[in-house]
Structures are given as structure tokens and as C-alpha cells.
Amino acid sequence: MKSLAYRLVAVALMATGLALTTEAFFTGPNLFNVLRQASLTFLIASGLTLTILTAGLDLSVGANVGLSACMAATVMKSSGSIALGVATGLAFGAVVGLANGLMVTALKLPPFIATYGMMWTLNGITYWFMAGETIHGFSPGFRALGSGSWPAPIPPYWPGVPVPIYVMAAFLAAGGVLTRYTTFGHEVYAIGANREAARLSGIPVRARLNLVYTLSGAMAGLAAIVYLARLNSAEADIGEALTLPAIAAVLIGGTSLFGGVGSLTGTLVGALTLTLVVNGMNLRAVDANWQPLVTGAIVLLAVWIDVMTRQRAEARV
Amino acid sequence: MASEGRAQARHYVRSVPGAGYLLVVLILVFALFGEGFATLPNFLNIGVQGSVLLLLALPMTLIIMSEGLDLSMGAVLSLAGVVLASMLMNGRPLWVALAAAAGVGLAFGVANGVLVVTLGLPPFVATLGTLGIAQGLALVLTGGQSVVGIGDALPALYESRIAGVPFSIVIALLAFLAFWWMLSRTRVGSYVSALGGNREALTLAGVHVDLFHIGIYAAGGLMSGCAALLLTGRMSAGHPTAAIGLEFDAVAAVIVGGTSFERGNGTLAGTLIGVLTIGVLRNGLNVLSVPSSLQVASIGVLVIAALVVDSTIAALGRPAGSRP
Secondary structure: OHHHHHHHHHHHHHHHHHHHHOOOOOOHHHHHHHHHHHHHHHHHHHHHHHHHHOOOOOOOHHHHHHHHHHHHHHHHHHHOOHHHHHHHHHHHHHHHHHHHHHHHHOOOOOHHHHHHHHHHHHHHHHHHHHOOOOEEOOOHHHHHHHHOEOOOOEOOOEOOOEHHHHHHHHHHHHHHHHHHHOHHHHHHHHHHHOHHHHHHOOOOHHHHHHHHHHHHHHHHHHHHHHHHHHHOEEOOOOOOOOHHHHHHHHHHOOOOOOOOOOOHHHHHHHHHHHHHHHHHHHHOOOOHHHHHHHHHHHHHHHHHHHHHHHHHHHHHO | OHHHHHHHHHHHHHHOOHHHHHHHHHHHHHHHHOOOOOOHHHHHHHHHHHHHHHHHHHHHHHHHHOOOOOOOHHHHHHHHHHHHHHHHHOOOOHHHHHHHHHHHHHHHHHHHHHHHHHOOOOHHHHHHHHHHHHHHHHHHHHOOOOEOOOOOHHHHHHHOEEOOEEHHHHHHHHHHHHHHHHHHHOOHHHHHHHHHHOHHHHHHOOOOHHHHHHHHHHHHHHHHHHHHHHHHHHHOOEOOOOOOOHHHHHHHHHHHOOOOOOOOOOOHHHHHHHHHHHHHHHHHHHHOOOOHHHHHHHHHHHHHHHHHHHHHHHHHHOOOOOOO
């Protein structure tokens, strides 16, 4: 909890710095834009957080967003039904997640290898399926999910709260309850802290891991829906640049790669931090080509802090 | 006598990685159904296409044997290719440009090694971070554009043949021999296996374990940098995302070749078979005009198939009644 407070202070300092050095930062529309962007990152990163809590990893979340978004877009366009499109996106996401889970539990592959292979496999399928096409122009009712605001904006007095923020809040609350107050949540932490001990104390480890990876996939599917509604178009490369930021968000949020330590609230703070960095770079007109470099450096820094924290904790014991 | 013969047969069955059988099956299938597959020019073509991959897969074998991973190879190769092409474009001699590319690769390899060994970061995330940095640098250096106008020296070298064998295959074979010599004729081989399973013993034996371990990652970076010679020669240009994802093929080749993440065992011959299997798969699917996006997906399936074949062979080769 104390470390989370430090992270919040860091976010506040960054925000203050941006507010003082750029004129555009501290305006209603930009702040809500930051939150909207952070919500999308959070949705992808939340399922990923669960897998990392079990000492696993899901490198396929970005590619999963890509495939699920393209499938949802195709079904929505051809059937004209929003519900059917949303269901397709969620189903594809979940099935991919289950396949990841089975590779980890049944084939006993290390999670990073299984999901890394899945990432390239999904990319290939998505590119083949889309064949260079772009699907765009969805109904206003669907687009409201990504780009709408409620209560409606009244410029210039009230910018309106973007809908993705409500989605994020709902899933943060649900995820918080799931991880903190349910047996399943406690089992996730137990598996991550010590898998063998968890198994010996009667936790069905494989079944739980399958569920965790399925949830991670389903969250990627949900993120795909919101992302699709925001962009109003689907292309094969839609999810390509999303994995590294999601991992960065989880790690900045204090969830340990070694499992058993971390929280969804932390991941939200991580997503906010990362979005502020990107937003600051945009406001200062830094070339977008710098973004993978900065995200990569942030990932390295976050993991280093994680490793040092762990070493210090071990030295204390 | 009969049981001895059976034990020997079991030994042979187990000593060939699952990919060996897959490779034979793939070649037979493509030869039957793919027109123009089973021809000498096409087999040379597979070798040419597989040469860059082999340069990455050789050090990747050592890295995976030491229970590590290097996901940054494709991005580092792209960056080195951009550096090589830019220097040639500016009229520098080929050897200077190649030295610069190799230097860039080596720097990233040493950085990976320091992050993993000295700072103790998990390899897959550490190299994911350096992947982002290398990719970002390549994009920033080029503004996302291709580097063209690299002159004739490199393309001419790339197109040359030595005793009828294409230049890239010669380079790949030389690299294979160098790694093979290192692994089987020097102590490097046993050190690498020990890194995975028995680090303590290595320290007690007086080996500078950390330095040696960093050296393995450095070799990965160096080879990625050198592979830029072949990649840039083939494309006659440098592109900031040219080799993105090639490390996936390398990891797949190593796993398909029978190197495992947990036990510190693996062979370069297995990796060579893995590289050939992936080369044959991609080439055969090309001949059957399967789009390249689906070829990537098929490599994922190939890895799973090879793992299943491997575990089946392990189960078959085990004497009846015994458990692993």
C-alpha cells in the first residue's frame, strides 16, 4: 500500500510538471482524453495482471485484441447486429485465452513461450483474414461505447466523461472484488506465491490457471470492442503496438513478475503513468517514433525496481 | 539379444529430435504436391532463405540452453541493418559499415547480458525492453523510411558464389562450424549446460560464471549485427522493421530442434534441423501459394507438433512400465 502511495505521488508530480510546462495539458478535454486512453490500456492490462499474479505472463494480449477486433468488426458489418459483434469479439478473445491456458497446463510450456508463439500465430491469422482490407464505419450506437460521453458535453463548460472510463471503473470494481474478496482471487495469489504449496493445499492449480488465461483473453476481447468503437475502423495491425505498453503498465503498477504480489489498482496507476508519459510527449510534439524506445526503457526500469525490491525483501528474511 | 537390439533402436529413435521426422514428412508432402519444389535451385533457395535465420538460431540455442531467451534479436538485426545501409549510403567502405553494424549488435548483446546476469532481470522481459529500445532507435534514425542507394558493393558480394555455393550459405555454414567447434571442442559446451542446471558447481570450478554468461548474450547480439550483412545484401536496402519477429522463427527453430528450456540440453545439429524444417515449411507453403501471413501462423502449429512428437517419442523410447 505504501508503495502504491509513492506511485500515486509520482503520477501527481508528472501531472503537475506537464501542467506547468504545457498549456494544453490542464484542460478538461485533454485530461479526459488521458483517462480514456488509460482506460483502454487498463482493460488490456487487467487480464494480463491476473496471469502475472500467478507467476505467468500473456504476451499475446495485443495480437488477441487485433484478431478479436477484426472478427467483431466483420460479424457486426455483415449481420448489422451490435450484440452479435460484441459477443464474437468476447468469444474469440476467450477461446484464444483458453488455448493459452491449455498450452501452459496440458503441454507444460513456459507461459512466455506459449503466449509468444500465440502472439505470432494470431498476427498471421489476422493478416491473412483481413488481406489488407480495412473495415470501417460502424453504427453511432456502437461507437458511443468508445468515443461517446455521458452526461453529454456542453462546450466550453463541460467536456463530458468518456464512456470507456465507466467501463474501466466497472471492471476495476469487479476485478477488485474478484481478486480481494473471493476464494478464486486468493487462490490466484497463492498459486503465484508458491505453486507447489498451492497444489498441496488442495487448490486445483491447472483448472485455475486455465480460467486465469481465459479471463485474460476475454479482457483482450473486451478491450478490442472498446478500441474498435473508439477507432471506428479495424485493420490487421490494430493490436500490434499494445502489448509492450500493457506489460509496462502492470509492472509500473507494482505487480511482481515473480508472482503473488500486486493489484489491479496498481495496474490502473501504471496505465495512468504510462499514458501521462505518452501524452506529455505528444503535447511537446516529440516524434511518435520515440514511443517504443521510451516504453522499452520504462519496462526495464520497472522490472529492475521489481527485482531490487524482491532481493531486499529476501535479505530481510 | 533381442532386447539389446530393441534398446539400441530406442536409443536411435530418441536421439533424433521430433523435427527430424517432421522434416522428412514435410519434404515428401511438398515434393508430391508442390510443383517445382524438389529441384536443386529451389533447395539452394531454401538454404539462402534459411541462412539469416541460422545466424540467429545458433546463439539462441546457447541462450536457451542457459535457461535464457533473447527476444530483441529481430529488432537489433533491423537496427544494425539500418546502420549498415546508412553508412554505405554515405559512401563508407563495406568493412567499416559492417564493423559498425556488428558493434551495434554487440553493444545490445552486452546490454542484454548485463541486464539479465548482473542486474538479475528475467530474460524475456529484459530483452522485450531492449527490443523496444532497438526498434525505437531504428525508427528514429530513419524516420520510419527505407534506406536506399547503398551502392553495388554489398549486393554484388551477396550475389556472388563460392565454388557454386551462394555466398549466404557459405557464411551460414562457416558460422555453424564455428559454433559447433566451440561447443564440442572447447569447454564452452559443458559450461553452457551447467549454466542452466548447476551454476554453483561452475563457480566452485573457478569459472568466471557471470562474465561467461554475459558472453553468451553478447554472442547473440554480435551475430544479430553480423546477420545484417546478409539481410541488407538481400534487400539492397535497410528498413527499420525489416527483421521484426525473426527472433520468433529463431526461438521456434531452437525448440523444434529439441533444445528444452528446463534441462540445459540441446544440440546445434538439432537447431540446424529446426532451421531447415522452418525453411522447408515456408518454402513449401510458398510453392503451394499459401500467403506469408499464414506461414507465420503455421510455424506456431509446427512448434506444437514438434513438442507433441518429442513427448511421444520420449514415451515410446522409455522401457515399458517405467515412469519419467
